[in-house]
Amino acid sequence: MTTLLRSFVKSANTPTTDFPLNNLPYGVFSIGGDAPRQGVAIGDFVLDVHALEESGRLSYSGTLMKGSWNAFMASGKTEWVRFRQELTNLLAEGSDAQSVLEPHLVAMKKAALHMPFTVSEYTDFYAGKHHAFNVGTMFRGPENALPPNWLHIPIGYNGRASSVAVSGTPVRRPMGQLKGPNDDMPRFGPSQRFDIELEMGAIVGQASDGPISVAEAFEIIFGYVLLNDWSARDIQAWEYQPLGPFQAKATMTTVSPWIVTAEALENFRISTPEREVPLLPHLHEPGPMLYDIDLEVGLTPESGTETIITRTNYREMYYSAAQQLAHHTTSGCPMRVGDLLGSGTISGPGKNNRGSLLELSWGGKEPLEIDGGTRSFIEDGDTLVLRGHASGNGFRIGFGECSGKLLPAKT
Ligand code: MN
Numbered sequence: 001m002t003t004l005l006r007s008f009v010k011s012a013n014t015p016t017t018d019f020p021l022n023n024l025p026y027g028v029f030s031i032g033g034d035a036p037r038q039g040v041a042i043g044d045f046v047l048d049v050h051a052l053e054e055s056g057r058l059s060y061s062g063t064l065m066k067g068s069w070n071a072f073m074a075s076g077k078t079e080w081v082r083f084r085q086e087l088t089n090l091l092a093e094g095s096d097a098q099s100v101l102e103p104h105l106v107a108m109k110k111a112a113l114h115m116p117f118t119v120s121e122y123t124d125f126y127a128g129k130h131h132a133f134n135v136g137t138m139f140r141g142p143e144n145a146l147p148p149n150w151l152h153i154p155i156g157y158n159g160r161a162s163s164v165a166v167s168g169t170p171v172r173r174p175m176g177q178l179k180g181p182n183d184d185m186p187r188f189g190p191s192q193r194f195d196i197e198l199e200m201g202a203i204v205g206q207a208s209d210g211p212i213s214v215a216e217a218f219e220i221i222f223g224y225v226l227l228n229d230w231s232a233r234d235i236q237a238w239e240y241q242p243l244g245p246f247q248a249k250a251t252m253t254t255v256s257p258w259i260v261t262a263e264a265l266e267n268f269r270i271s272t273p274e275r276e277v278p279l280l281p282h283l284h285e286p287g288p289m290l291y292d293i294d295l296e297v298g299l300t301p302e303s304g305t306e307t308i309i310t311r312t313n314y315r316e317m318y319y320s321a322a323q324q325l326a327h328h329t330t331s332g333c334p335m336r337v338g339d340l341l342g343s344g345t346i347s348g349p350g351k352n353n354r355g356s357l358l359e360l361s362w363g364g365k366e367p368l369e370i371d372g373g374t375r376s377f378i379e380d381g382d383t384l385v386l387r388g389h390a391s392g393n394g395f396r397i398g399f400g401e402c403s404g405k406l407l408p409a410k411t
Helices: 049-054 070-074 078-091 098-104 127-141 212-220 233-237 321-329
Strands: 026-030 037-044 047-049 106-107 110-112 122-125 156-158 165-166 177-180 187-190 197-205 220-231 253-255 294-300 307-313 340-342 368-370 373-374 383-391 396-398 401-408
Touching: 026 401, 037 049, 049 212, 049 373, 070 078, 098 106, 106 368, 122 212, 122 321, 156 321, 197 294, 197 321, 212 220, 212 321, 220 321, 220 340, 220 401, 253 401, 307 368, 321 340
Parallel strands: 122 340, 165 253
Antiparallel strands: 026 037, 026 110, 037 047, 047 106, 122 156, 177 187, 197 220, 197 340, 220 253, 294 307, 294 383, 368 373, 383 396, 383 401
């Protein structure tokens, strides 16, 4: 399936749409003030699968009528495969269901998009080597940039599910305790170093109880979203030792509105980069479990035009989501349907491939040029947009946008 699958929905057959028939990502939408309902993106439209199950045209035990995809995920892999195959047939060019489906295609530009799933718990990792090396160099010098555990385990921390929000939700500049000028008395005020982290989020689609292997972990990842782990660097610098980030990361985490399934990404699998030191056997990658996904971030000032501030690729990660998930369960920690795993910031090797402003401006020492000015960190009124897609032959598997505008602090 490396070439475009043609749909009777014409806008799905263009090389630049994020949503060809090959993709079929799952979201939640509403029209006007109606209750949010499940839909599938196809070209410039959303297919209202809630209505199709309600009318009996689709039959998935009511899991398409829940207003979120958790129940469908819980129904298991056989159903995941059956649904995707059925949709592929129904939406294909020449489908005899075209006249039945057409009344249930909603123009995407008229739809409000909501969280596609209920986040059970959220864990964020620190598993991109370029990012860890850059940040470590800034904080501790190049000799001690990577902590001694880094090449052996994907380092992570438990984040907050309560502040995960869908693309388009504005983010408020946080207040917090900030280091004093001479390491003496801290002060309380708005963060002055508010930042993005360009990440991918992996969504757990089946529960686990007890340790699972990397291969088993790969099988229970339902799909992926773009993820922006908004980070207050000055709050982080003061609070992070010895237990890691806390309030610096708790303000908000933004995700893109469409769950791109692991199945849709199957042809874009790629191995993690070569190991610098061998991993212990329980974290070995038994096959290619990372994906080749081009990523970029745009910054648009309040009344300006967009500058693309970085371009990178998900293949830069040192650990795959499957390795992270397997590591997460080594303690016996059960995982639940709807758990969200952030990859860690995805920086590439070059100066223009860095996944955070902290790295792009090198801690504020080298402000970057944007349209109409410069930036070290995010300014009030700036809108940050993450985009990403895997490239097929004449088509792309896209994620839609993961965007957020920064509002001034409430002092
Ligand atoms: Mn992060």
